[in-house]
Amino acid sequence: MLELRNISKVFGDIVAVDGLNLEVQDGEFFVILGPTGAGKTTTLRIVMGLEKPDAGEVYYDGQEITHVAPPLRNFAFMFESHNLYPVLNVYDNLAFPLRSPLFRVPEDEVRRRVESVAKELHITHLLKRKVSHLSGGEQQRVALGRALVRKPRIYILDEPISSLDYKLREELQTEFKRIHEEYGITILSATHDNISAMAMASRIGIMEHGRIIQVGSPREVYIDPANVSVARIIGAPSMNFLECNLGDDKLVIKDSHDFFFRVKLETVRLLEEKLRGGDRILVGIWPENVLVSGSTGEAWMKAVVENVEYHGAEKFVNLNLGGWPIKALLTDDFVPKHGSEVFVSLPEESLYFFYVDSGMRIYAN
Amino acid sequence: MSRVKLENLKKHYGNVKAVDGIDLQVENGSFVVLLGPSGCGKTTTLRCIAGLEIPTEGKIYFDERDVTGLSPSERNVGMVFQFYALYPHMSVLENITFPLRACRVPPRKIEEKVKEVVQIFQLKNLLKYKASILPPGDQQRVALARAVVREPNVLLLDEPLSALDEKFREEMRSELGKLQKRIGITTVYVTHDQREAMALGDVIVVMRDGLILQTGSPQELYEHPNSVFVGNFLGTPGMNFVECVYEENSLVLKGTDYRLKLHRPDLIDVLKDYQSREFIMGIRPEYVHIDGEAVNGGLLLEVIAIEPAGRYRLVDFLVGEKIFRVRTDWGLSLVAGQKVWARVREDKVCIFDRDNGMAIVS
Numbered sequence: 001m002l003e004l005r006n007i008s009k010v011f012g013d014i015v016a017v018d019g020l021n022l023e024v025q026d027g028e029f030f031v032i033l034g035p036t037g038a039g040k041t042t043t044l045r046i047v048m049g050l051e052k053p054d055a056g057e058v059y060y061d062g063q064e065i066t067h068v069a070p071p072l073r074n075f076a077f078m079f080e081s082h083n084l085y086p087v088l089n090v091y092d093n094l095a096f097p098l099r100s101p102l103f104r105v106p107e108d109e110v111r112r113r114v115e116s117v118a119k120e121l122h123i124t125h126l127l128k129r130k131v132s133h134l135s136g137g138e139q140q141r142v143a144l145g146r147a148l149v150r151k152p153r154i155y156i157l158d159e160p161i162s163s164l165d166y167k168l169r170e171e172l173q174t175e176f177k178r179i180h181e182e183y184g185i186t187i188l189s190a191t192h193d194n195i196s197a198m199a200m201a202s203r204i205g206i207m208e209h210g211r212i213i214q215v216g217s218p219r220e221v222y223i224d225p226a227n228v229s230v231a232r233i234i235g236a237p238s239m240n241f242l243e244c245n246l247g248d249d250k251l252v253i254k255d256s257h258d259f260f261f262r263v264k265l266e267t268v269r270l271l272e273e274k275l276r277g278g279d280r281i282l283v284g285i286w287p288e289n290v291l292v293s294g295s296t297g298e299a300w301m302k303a304v305v306e307n308v309e310y311h312g313a314e315k316f317v318n319l320n321l322g323g324w325p326i327k328a329l330l331t332d333d334f335v336p337k338h339g340s341e342v343f344v345s346l347p348e349e350s351l352y353f354f355y356v357d358s359g360m361r362i363y364a365n
Numbered sequence: 366m367s368r369v370k371l372e373n374l375k376k377h378y379g380n381v382k383a384v385d386g387i388d389l390q391v392e393n394g395s396f397v398v399l400l401g402p403s404g405c406g407k408t409t410t411l412r413c414i415a416g417l418e419i420p421t422e423g424k425i426y427f428d429e430r431d432v433t434g435l436s437p438s439e440r441n442v443g444m445v446f447q448f449y450a451l452y453p454h455m456s457v458l459e460n461i462t463f464p465l466r467a468c469r470v471p472p473r474k475i476e477e478k479v480k481e482v483v484q485i486f487q488l489k490n491l492l493k494y495k496a497s498i499l500p501p502g503d504q505q506r507v508a509l510a511r512a513v514v515r516e517p518n519v520l521l522l523d524e525p526l527s528a529l530d531e532k533f534r535e536e537m538r539s540e541l542g543k544l545q546k547r548i549g550i551t552t553v554y555v556t557h558d559q560r561e562a563m564a565l566g567d568v569i570v571v572m573r574d575g576l577i578l579q580t581g582s583p584q585e586l587y588e589h590p591n592s593v594f595v596g597n598f599l600g601t602p603g604m605n606f607v608e609c610v611y612e613e614n615s616l617v618l619k620g621t622d623y624r625l626k627l628h629r630p631d632l633i634d635v636l637k638d639y640q641s642r643e644f645i646m647g648i649r650p651e652y653v654h655i656d657g658e659a660v661n662g663g664l665l666l667e668v669i670a671i672e673p674a675g676r677y678r679l680v681d682f683l684v685g686e687k688i689f690r691v692r693t694d695w696g697l698s699l700v701a702g703q704k705v706w707a708r709v710r711e712d713k714v715c716i717f718d719r720d721n722g723m724a725i726v727s
Contacts, residue, residue, distance in 0.1 A: 036530050166558050167402070170602050174681065174688065177670050181701065193531040195601075199672035199679070218673040219695070235675055237535055288676045306543040309564035310583035312600045313651040313692060316564070318539050327539070329676075338546045 001025055002047065002154060002188065007056035008210075009042050016042040017053070018210030024154070024188050029180045032190040033197040033233060034207035040190035043207070044158050047188065048077050060153065071102050076152035078143055078160055086132040090123060090142050093131055097150045117145045120179070137168040141175075148179070157189040173199050195236050198222070206230050225352070228359035231284055237316060239284045240326040243356055246271055250299075251283060256322025261346050262299045271353060274363055280356035289350035290328035292317060293343050294336070300343040305336045319344065366551050367427040367518040368393045369414060374423035376409050383409040385575035386423070391519075391568075396545050396552045398566035400559060400598075406575040407555045408523055414553060415521050416440050427518050440519075443512030443550075447524045450508070453497035457488060457507050460496050464515050478514050485548060486510040501529055502537055509541070513550060520545075522554045526561065538564055559599050563587065571595050587649075589715075593722040596647045596715065602679065604647045605689050608719065611636040616646055616714075620685025623664045629711055635726050636716065644725065645717040650679060650692040652713035656706045657697055663706035668699055682707065 002024040009017040017039045024030045032040050045051040047058060049070035058066045065073055076097075084093050094114045098105040105113075118124045121141045131139060140160070147155050160176065173196045180187055180200075190207075191197050197204055198218040205212045206221065206229070214226040218234075225231040231239040244251040246268060253259040271281065293300070303326070306318040315330045321344055328344070336342050353362040369391040376384040384406040391397045399407035412418040414425060416437035425433045432440050451460050461482060465475045483489055486506045491499065496507060505525060512520060525541070526534045542565050545552050556562055562569050563583040571578045571586065571594075579591045583599075590596035596604035608619040614633060616625040625646075627633055636644075656663065666682040666689070680699060682689045691707060699705070715727040 035532060166560065167598060167603070174602075174670070174672070177672065178681075181670060195531070195674065198674055218675075222673075222675045233532060237539075238532070286676065307539075307546045309539065309542060310587070311560065311563055312583075312587045312649070316539075318543055 001059075001061060002186075003059040004043070004047070005057050005059065007043070007046060007053045007058070009039075009046060009051060009053050015210050017046070020056070020207075020210065020212055022205060022212055022215075024186065026186055027184055029177070029187045029200055029202045030189070030205065031197040031201035031203075032188070032205045032207050032212070033192070033194055033201075034190075035192055035233065038207040039210040040192075040207055041158055044077075044156050044188070044190050047154075048075055048156060049073055050077075071100075074150075074152045075154045075156055076147040076150050078147050078155070078157045084131045084139060084142055084146070087130070089128050089130050090118075090134070091127040093142055094118065094127075094145050094149055097146060103150075113149045114145075117148045120148075121145050121175075137172070140168075140172060144172075144176075144179075148183070153186065155185055155187045157187060159191050159193075160189060169193075169196060176200055194234050198234065198236075204234070206233055208233070224364065225284075226361060228282065228284070228354050231352070235286060237287055237327050237329075239286055239352070240290065241354075242283045242321070242324050242326070244281050244283050246275070246281060251281070253322050253324060256324065259301050259322035260299070261301065261348075263348050263351075267348065270363060281362065282354040282356045282359075283346075284352035284354060285346055285350050287316060287327040287329040288314075289347060290326060291345040291347065292319070292328045292330060292334070292336070293345075294334065296343040297345065300345045303342055303344045305338050305340050305342055307338045308335060317342075366393055366549070369519055369551060369553065370424075370426040371410070371414070372424040372426070374410065374413060374425065375421045376406075376413055376418055377421045382575045384413065384420075387572075387575075387577050389570060389577065389580070391551060391553060394549045394551055395567045396542075396554065396565055397568045397570060398554045398556060398562040399570050399572055400556060400562040400566075401572035401578075402557055402598075405572040407557075407572050410572070411521055411523055411553060411555045414519065415442050415444055441515065441517050443515065443517035443520045445505075445508045445512050445520075445522050445525045447527050451496035451504055451511070454495065456493055456495055457499070458492040460507055461488075461511050461514055464511060468515070478516075482510040482514050485544065502533055505529075505537060506540070509544065513548060518551070520550045520552045522552065524556055525554075527556075527558070534561075541565065560601060563599065569599075571598065588713075589724075589727045590647070591724045591727065593645060593647065593717050596717070596727075600649060602650060602690055604649050604715070605653075605684075606717070607646050607648075607684055607687070607689065608643055609646045610641060610643055611639050612641075618646075618664075618684060619643065621664075623684075625664075625709060625711070626662055627711065629714075632711075632714065632716065632726055639725075643719050645719050645722075647715035647717055647727075648709050648713060650690040652710040653689075653691040654708045654710070655680065655691055655693055655697065656708065658706065660706045660708050663708045665704055666707050668701050668703045668705060670701055671699055 004020055004022040007017050007020045034040050046053050057064050095110045098110045118127055123141050177200050201218055204218055204221055205215045208229050214221055214230045221234055243254040250260045250262050303319040303321040306320055309316040317328045319326050371387055371389040374384055374387050401407050413420050424431055462475055526537050538561055566583055569583055569586055570580045579595050587599050609616040614627050668680055669683055670681040672679040677692055677694055680691045716725045718725055
């Protein structure tokens with residue numbers, strides 16, 4: 001098990017990592033997900049031993065390794081730019097880590113391992129080719145292969161696929177997942193790409209401003225996001241947010257000329273109980289839970305269709321709801337025209353309540 | 366605003382045929398996306414429309430006017446690239462007014478135009494800042510504002526979102542879609558990201574090797590791809606493809622003993638001629654249903670992996686030696702190694718020729 005305890009790292013005025021705690025279990029595919037500048041890469045570099053933390057410790061299997069030199073940790077690192085040797089062919093690139101004086105792997109063992117990994121990654125036919133003559137996707141596979149030949153304790157991947165074409169990303173995302181499961185290896189990865197993170201991870205750690213703000217399985221964080229930042233970062237598309245004022249039996253959308261939706265009395269009571277003077281409510285709802293119809297119903301709200309985004313199995317509709325932009329997801333055949341009026345309902349069981357100021361959930365549903 | 370028409374457009378660089386004879390009509394006010402992998406000729410096509418490249422052959426018309434020989438400035442197009450190329454030392458206001466001042470538009474008129482775009486692009490609070498200090502999303506809005514302030518005939522966009530973070534891209538994509546509908550400007554957009562193409566395009570033009578492979582609305586292309594290439598390229602993930610032969614009104618899936626009994630007359634009619642010849646069946650991941658219990662006409666498959674995607678998940682199976690993906694909700698509890706029954710929706714099956722990859726029925 002890899003463990004980071006209370007890690008901080010400052011570069012000049014910038015706090016890159018700010019008291020971060022993290023545990024990666026053996027055999028897990030752990031993905032750190034966060035926007036650019038969240039501190040993901042710095043965290044990975046500290047795990048590798050390429051940066052010294054200003055505070056905190058790194059443990060592996062209970063042993064402190066904060067100051068152990070990178071090669072002795074036996075972690076494999078794969079960068080966004082994959083650092084292959086362009087003048088060497090694929091075979092020699094794959095063999096390179098094994099030929100390091102540190103490991104002294106005999107040459108026939110090198111051959112055996114290189115060939116088996118090449119077969120696994122479907123790059124056997126490329127073994128004699130120079131790396132500089134390969135496509136981006138092929139290079140990515142070679143880089144992955146080079147990490148795999150070594151049998152390290154942990155694979156550390158920094159934005160492993162985000163520089164690639166989307167189609168290729170999708171393929172490699174599946175491949176990473178398959179390799180992870182077949183080899184039973186431990187992977188720690190970092191990315192800003194929420195879609196691939198959700199698809200690949202056994203657990204996700206959402207990172208913002210140098211801290212991990214929530215950890216859980218992709219499904220857990222989706223169903224139960226701890227705060228507004230998490231909900232913004234993980235969804236594709238993001239959660240909708242509307243600032244609301246609490247009425248007797250309803251929530252009134254702020255600055256909307258009295259657009260409102262009904263909620264149960266017990267919800268109102270629960271909110272009243274939690275709210276202190278000056279607290280404001282941010283209501284969140286995932287786009288797939290926003291109901292859209294051509295005709296109105298009890299307490300449905302009027303909205304204007306800004307445009308419709310087609311996504312194959314589903315359509316996203318951008319709506320203007322009392323001045324607030326919201327997105328709804330439609331899977332049926334109802335396709336409203338841009339500029340047209342529709343009716344919207346926000347079912348109570350799908351609502352999340354956050355504090356406007358802190359962004360934290362007011363209560364867990 | 367103009368309609369744009371390309372007639373037999375070719376652009377060759379020595380032996381390289383970057384664009385090799387394309388015909389295309391972009392209707393007034395519509396949003397057309399040129400979509401394809403790197404090297405398909407989409408950017409070259411856009412540069413020809415802009416006047417940055419002189420075509421080797423063919424004609425370009427804006428409405429009825431032949432603009433093939435005109436310089437970029439004579440064409441009055443607005444352009445935005447991946448890197449917005451704002452003037453970093455100028456303020457947002459100066460950036461936006463630059464094209465107008467360069468054309469010696471009278472100050473009163475400039476003021477009027479600026480007021481308009483500032484409102485559309487919500488730039489009021491940014492006007493005095495230097496462009497270089499703005500976050501990427503704001504820079505992009507400024508770049509778009511600058512591109513449309515001159516009221517160009519056509520707006521040309523080349524991967525304008527690709528420098529952004531994933532999350533931000535998605536937001537800006539929606540913004541861009543809304544803005545285009547609000548101002549109603551004829552737009553040609555280049556990307557390799559099919560999700561962007563599907564979300565934004567009224568019409569998508571799929572290009573490959575300098576040629577147009579298929580043109581149509583996102584829905585047409587998604588539901589009725591004319592080739593394995595389009596079926597695979599569109600969709601997250603793309604279509605599933607399985608090699609089949611036809612026997613006794615059934616599709617026999619190669620590498621398995623699965624048989625899919627057919628009822629659709631159009632399929633049966635065409636496949637009669639494919640007796641004992643291999644072809645490819647295509648089916649989208651959401652058009653396969655999975656069930657924990659045996660279903661009539663179902664295939665018993667083993668779950669290889671599960672990829673969560675928030676509201677739904679993708680379940681990977683193996684059919685023969687190939688990954689077969691199914692998109693499903695969270696109703697059924699699933700783990701790797703479990704066997705479930707999969708049922709293909711026959712009304713959504715596409716059939717492709719194995720040799721050339723083109724659609725036989727789609």
